[in-house]
Amino acid sequence: DMKVFFPGIEKIQYKPDSGPSDTLCFKHYNASEVVCGRTMEEWCRFSVCYWHTFRGTGADPFGFPTLIRPWEDNSNTIDNAKRRLRAGFEFFSKLGVKYWCFHDRDIAPEGADLTETNKILDEVSDLALELQTETGVKLLWATCNLFAHQRYMNGASTNPNAHIVAYAAAQVKKGLEVAKKLGAENYVFWGGREGYHSILNTDVRAELDHMAAFFKMVVAYKEKIGFTGQLLIEPKPKEPSKHQYDYDAMTVIAFLKTYGLDKDFKINVEPNHTTLAGHSYEHDVIMAAKYNMLGSIDSNTGSPDLGWDTDQFPMDIKNCTMIMKTIIEMGGLAPGGLNFDCKVRRESTALQDMFISHIGAMDALARGLKCAAKLIEEKVMSGLVEERYSSFTSGLGKDLADGNATLEQCEEFVLKNGEPEIASGQQEHYEAILNYYVK
Amino acid sequence: DMKVFFPGIEKIQYKPDSGPSDTLCFKHYNASEVVCGRTMEEWCRFSVCYWHTFRGTGADPFGFPTLIRPWEDNSNTIDNAKRRLRAGFEFFSKLGVKYWCFHDRDIAPEGADLTETNKILDEVSDLALELQTETGVKLLWATCNLFAHQRYMNGASTNPNAHIVAYAAAQVKKGLEVAKKLGAENYVFWGGREGYHSILNTDVRAELDHMAAFFKMVVAYKEKIGFTGQLLIEPKPKEPSKHQYDYDAMTVIAFLKTYGLDKDFKINVEPNHTTLAGHSYEHDVIMAAKYNMLGSIDSNTGSPDLGWDTDQFPMDIKNCTMIMKTIIEMGGLAPGGLNFDCKVRRESTALQDMFISHIGAMDALARGLKCAAKLIEEKVMSGLVEERYSSFTSGLGKDLADGNATLEQCEEFVLKNGEPEIASGQQEHYEAILNYYVK
Amino acid sequence: DMKVFFPGIEKIQYKPDSGPSDTLCFKHYNASEVVCGRTMEEWCRFSVCYWHTFRGTGADPFGFPTLIRPWEDNSNTIDNAKRRLRAGFEFFSKLGVKYWCFHDRDIAPEGADLTETNKILDEVSDLALELQTETGVKLLWATCNLFAHQRYMNGASTNPNAHIVAYAAAQVKKGLEVAKKLGAENYVFWGGREGYHSILNTDVRAELDHMAAFFKMVVAYKEKIGFTGQLLIEPKPKEPSKHQYDYDAMTVIAFLKTYGLDKDFKINVEPNHTTLAGHSYEHDVIMAAKYNMLGSIDSNTGSPDLGWDTDQFPMDIKNCTMIMKTIIEMGGLAPGGLNFDCKVRRESTALQDMFISHIGAMDALARGLKCAAKLIEEKVMSGLVEERYSSFTSGLGKDLADGNATLEQCEEFVLKNGEPEIASGQQEHYEAILNYYVK
């Protein structure tokens, strides 16, 4: 049996002076380095996702698998699952991340029926627990795969068939139990099939009512078993569905508020989903943060010219700076983290590409962290913003902000004070300042 | 002075047998014809918008005005405003619509200060009232233009300068008073500048808090003066702002719920805004309707290949069928209506193009109404949908739908009943049925 | 062994009076009905694609197969391939189409090496020839799959590895031979991997030079073996590549002209690719037709709100009218045809959905054909267009059109004749006329 899965690769080191083609070391991410009062590790809370990195094959709608891994024997056995898990924990450890994430079906194969499936899941998750203890790697979040199996093709909690909704519920019950066992700090729902392909055959209101009822069962069971992880919903506008109900952060908030679930759930924002919903890269992260609804981030990126989810590794320093700025301003992401919901390109077939890609992204976010820290500490930009809104700190402005004004009072003010002065928005000045810090 | 503004055009007639180039008569819209228990006029509640149709010049970011109207003397005088208003009511009457809509600044010019501006607005709206009485044309909704004047370049209710927020409040106060005077059945807020161009210089949370406080002042004043029109928010994702806070229907619901305003406002959906937000044409109309939040429709269309608001006349029979189907199913739009927030193309410079475009759209929606009525009455499609969800009417399905089930109960059900059956979604069958009815 | 693959389904009949839920018969497509001087069958030249309809499984990037076919034994054997082929010809015959299309790897599995693979392809294509003869179904076009195998992940003719280019060349050599054997009327190249994912690692000019050199080898061999089918390139802007070199019709023309290949190739336009390239549905069909470069059409559609290729069945009557109008105006598509590069939705799992979907699309195009025929025959719209450009039939206009004018002559004309008159473009009038004919 294999003992070492990544021979020739040692624990990734921080070598700030390494050269351009030395892409197997960190140039910026220095886990224990303190920035803005915390270590980089504490700010970043990096996590590797198991699905792309250990279950991805490189297959796409137009092509066969390309990512051939030496530990895979192409069987759907428990043995294969366990060997793969060991490879995973070697990878996490050598990379130096402290968290991982998975779907139930990523780590363990399905059996002939739910009873057997759950038994297999118990066995494999026992090994996961063992490996967690051994390596110190923790579970950022768990989730159930409620979209890949054919039974879910028309939805899981929103399926038109109650039997299938029940199946999804049973699966989540087990998922919560496993999450508790492994000490998951969060539990995520991504509803890839919770939406519609054709509005002609769909009763959208009934489906959303069912989804809310489903989540209420989840909350009840979570409390019953004493699972303390934060529940998260991950928005995505579309794909595989034509329309997914959890379109973006605001849509999720509308749903949660409508059904009285907003105290029980936060949001797991994935920037590549944000851009597919027509927003700028950082938009949903900022909006969710400002409403205290940002739970965690699936840290990835897409290409702005592509209309589907490419789940690329985040490599753009400006975008990374904006994300880390938001995280520092909200005082940290915990219990959430930066999970790399990213996949190596289908063409990046070498084993070391798995490391290079994660290192590149960790370095990009570490650079972003350092840039954001300086931007925040020097207060040049925040000072400008504060000044810009200063009219709300006294007088009528304060009354307006506090909800103590009336239209009549406003009219009176304008009749007395006339036309307001207009001040430049200075966008290019702000952009130039940002460029000063983004290095 | 001009007495007749559209010489040679009489009241538009219903001539179902007219030929292809007879585009100055209705082939489908027959106001008094009864469909599904109501007249076409009652279902459609057509409205002409004053801004595009009487204030549009054909100017665009790359070109000068092209739409030269004989009643315009190119002055910014009250006389010109009044003559234009008379032209408007002649147009509404000859076209045969029963409603119109306007912004405050569409109908009357601004004066040297707010006092004078309000005085001019009083004078011109007195004439509007007179013309309404004379013609029987009513005011579907009024609104304030809080986006064109330079003072609003950084927002109205979300402006970083409290003085400007106060100005907007004073303007809305007057707007509500005029709306009441003219018997407006609704009052709309479209926040074209309520958003951001650069998130760097913007405190989005403060701005949204201010917007909510602003709306609370509106509700208070509305109640104080006894204005009974429905308040509406019109979502748009972007343009002119990079990001508009009222992105789409669900985002507006999130905002209203967050700030406790959801009992006071409904939504005015504009399909061209819906498509710019990345949804299908009918999506927001249906979603808003299903949550009892659909107040009115700005009935227009865009081109799917264009990334900005083209405000074209709706001419697609399938889209019109989907809209009218939703309206029938919700029991009618009143007090809302189908407002043509549409503009003739910049190149459609002939006076009769104003009629041809509206007639074409009214005919398209009337065809849609007839198609939808038959689709609904024959119950072929609704029967299929009902059957599709029938598992929720009894047993565990009913418990799930009623919120009376638990995860444990679901697990038990699955352990007992095993794998669910999977049924075809039959999308193409539904599409073929729809094509049967869309004629 | 199976003898009948679609029990209970007879040859699809034309029943113009059938009801809305009778979606297993034609309501509009009447093969022998004469329209504009030809039978519907001659105008439409419908073809079924083998890949989606007989090799599609319903798997997508987020889910497992859903389309379980009774003739499949899940083996990669020649027996399975042959049984499937028999099912295919039963389907073509019962549906009543006269053409089919395939990729080499659709019909026959790969062997251990190219020699064995070619031998298998010979054996299975012999059966195809037999079935063609037996049923009268002909081969509209053949193509090679140069994108699914992992060896092509970085391109086929544009691969950075010459060995792989050679492999693709060897595969195409065989493909042309099989095409000739089966009497293919066309031969298509779709270069799904001929493009780049990252411009950083790509020498785009070298790759395009290699692609041109590759096509020259193809032309030479085609002539050598006397294959008389038309060579076609199918544009697509992106997916699976980030950028595909054959972006759209005009890009293909640029490529062909640049490398002197424009006499040897025409274009196979797929409307779902056209819309993904940012054009309107009919744009590339019309542009290619106007430059005598339209070879064939992959008749499908997408959803305008989705950014990837959904390959849906064309069901929109207005779009179908525009396509058929172009085909009539160019005098017919032969030797090309209307190939259904469409797949039933992943959720349309019933066997009869295969028929319902094709029938729905054939009916939509037949309705489009009838609408277009009347639109053309009555000459209302074409008469308006002719009048619109009439100034180019004499005087300076004729000189301009003929290339016989000079800037000096134009200046002289303007100095003498002054400012031109401006005429309405009448877009809404044209749209209303189109709506008259689209029924």
Place this chain on the structure above:
Amino acid sequence: DMKVFFPGIEKIQYKPDSGPSDTLCFKHYNASEVVCGRTMEEWCRFSVCYWHTFRGTGADPFGFPTLIRPWEDNSNTIDNAKRRLRAGFEFFSKLGVKYWCFHDRDIAPEGADLTETNKILDEVSDLALELQTETGVKLLWATCNLFAHQRYMNGASTNPNAHIVAYAAAQVKKGLEVAKKLGAENYVFWGGREGYHSILNTDVRAELDHMAAFFKMVVAYKEKIGFTGQLLIEPKPKEPSKHQYDYDAMTVIAFLKTYGLDKDFKINVEPNHTTLAGHSYEHDVIMAAKYNMLGSIDSNTGSPDLGWDTDQFPMDIKNCTMIMKTIIEMGGLAPGGLNFDCKVRRESTALQDMFISHIGAMDALARGLKCAAKLIEEKVMSGLVEERYSSFTSGLGKDLADGNATLEQCEEFVLKNGEPEIASGQQEHYEAILNYYVK
């Protein structure tokens, strides 16, 4: 009369150590600094565009002007035009750019007829010549505005009315004469109205034939008068037209090749147009460069989430690096340059925002130049690419690249050598290397 238009602003200095809010000096652009063997000034050839920067008012489709300039008296007089021109040259000089660009109608108002208009243009362009001589600022390119006047609403060279085509021709004749007088190094055609809004009323082939005939008149007249500037076409996919004929670089090449104009024209690429056409930022710059068709660059950017041309100042260092890398690799842009076809945001109303925005962009491109220079000089990335394609330097690979191979020869090679090896594309490795250099 005004003597100094930007009081308080001196010639912008290079101060590499200035702080974040010092946005009125260069931190990176040092005109005389030598990089890769040339001065920054020679590589960059920066140009200010007159239209946005001196004719832009901040008006947008939803709002009034916001940019109030002290030298404007709101008249359409020659005096105002001349004063504005003096302000322009003060701006160019203080900013330190060596080039400007304009449309004919930017610099001089239209008169009552073409004769008078041309006379005014003579007078104002005489002043421009004087100011050029005085300041040493040169004309990068001139162009005619053939899209703003109502006569061009249906196109200029593609107008359905020959009289209007003649008018455009007369205007271009004068434009070429003025360009010659002012020593323009290039002459640009951007066809904002050369396209269609509705394909129903448009004969696209006739219009394109007319456009080609028009360009042939231009080439003839250019040669007749001895104007030696490079002719350029600027692609844009849409806006204001629904479809513009010059969609992107490849479409322009198709047009030029089709009509035999490819020796006479090159391409002026605007990256914001490239992204609107669905490509990545640098795509058209690279494609045009690789085919020796890149003439000049309208250096700006858009927001990837917006579907219209925002003409923002380029501030992204990675994008700037990619552009400058291409320019260095092609040996420089001359006679083209980097023209800032950018506008300050409508909200950036302060006079100094004009400087801050240009400085920010010049610094971003200067940073890009330095990053690209190091990237190129160290050959890490280019070495990897060279190695990647090395199989084409000998043997069958060389034959393939040279066009000397046959399909038969390829088949033989594969039968002998078997399955090719597959190499990782290493995209993330390349991305990490790029990040090393982008600082």
